[in-house]
Amino acid sequence: VTMRKLSQWLCGLALLGSAWAALALAPPGFQLPTPYRQALLPLPVYLLVAFGCYSLATVGYRLATFNDCEEAAAELQEHIRTARQELRRRGLSC
């Protein structure tokens, strides 16, 4: 049985979360040099914002490239006309 998506996410977040907490929130004595800690602390928020931007860009791009099928619609109307003629011929009351 494969691991559920929710479980995968929770595990992943727990792993990253604890790694971040260990490094960024370490008590004095175990701390990394200041510049590293300063970069690390807001990292989760940065990542969230980055993901938000990526999402907007991706959805926007896909929205812009969403095909409109004019031909298919016209073709379908054709088929419908033909279908109705033939079915009427064959005895369908429609």
Place this chain on the structure above:
Amino acid sequence: MAAAGTGKVSVLLPTYNERENLPLVVWLLVRTFQESGNNFEIIIIDDGSPDGTQEVAEQLEKIYGSDKIVMRELTSVLFSSGTAYIHGMKHATGNFIVIMDADLSHHVSLYLIKQKEGNFDIVSGTRYKGNGGVYGWDLKRKLISRGANFITQVLLRPGASDLTGSFRLYKKEVLQKLMEKCVSKGYVFQMEMIVRARQLGYTIGEVPISFVDRVYGESKLGGNEIVSFLKGLLTLFATT
């Protein structure tokens, strides 16, 4: 395992009040199969439609032969896509099963070709890739569609670009296996099938399709639909 060129295809068509569309759908299917040379049958599973759908189905049966058009009635409070398919499959004699709604029937032959190409277990239509697309959709509807699909991809990583499509071809034993495992209702059921198929290691081929809006009848996409979609998505996220 016979490839699509030689296999028989059973089309399952659940209907409710499809009096107008049904003859057109059947005609298109018959024509497609005659062109492709596949042996086929169309199984119409009607949910006790009050608009005369069954009468139309019976007329079609007379026109095309009762080996080609099979009418099954399923009047049950629990009618949903799921129960309709289970019921339809009991009588299906093909080794490929096509599941579709009675409002779109363009590209059956494309599916058969694709299946032959890669001997896929499942062939699914996608509106989002290749020259797939939609017709008559306004910006709002497209945005909701793309947005919902994006969230689905992030959460479920399903390995297929379009999950809510209602037009698929399955190998019969694959569909039977999946029906046992899937528990959702309605179109969430369709999504669940793809996700589970992926987990079970089945191969999924994709075919770009043009989704032309309902020929007759209204297509609804209101707040309710969105909420129920999200609920279904979160359920799948937590259970698959």
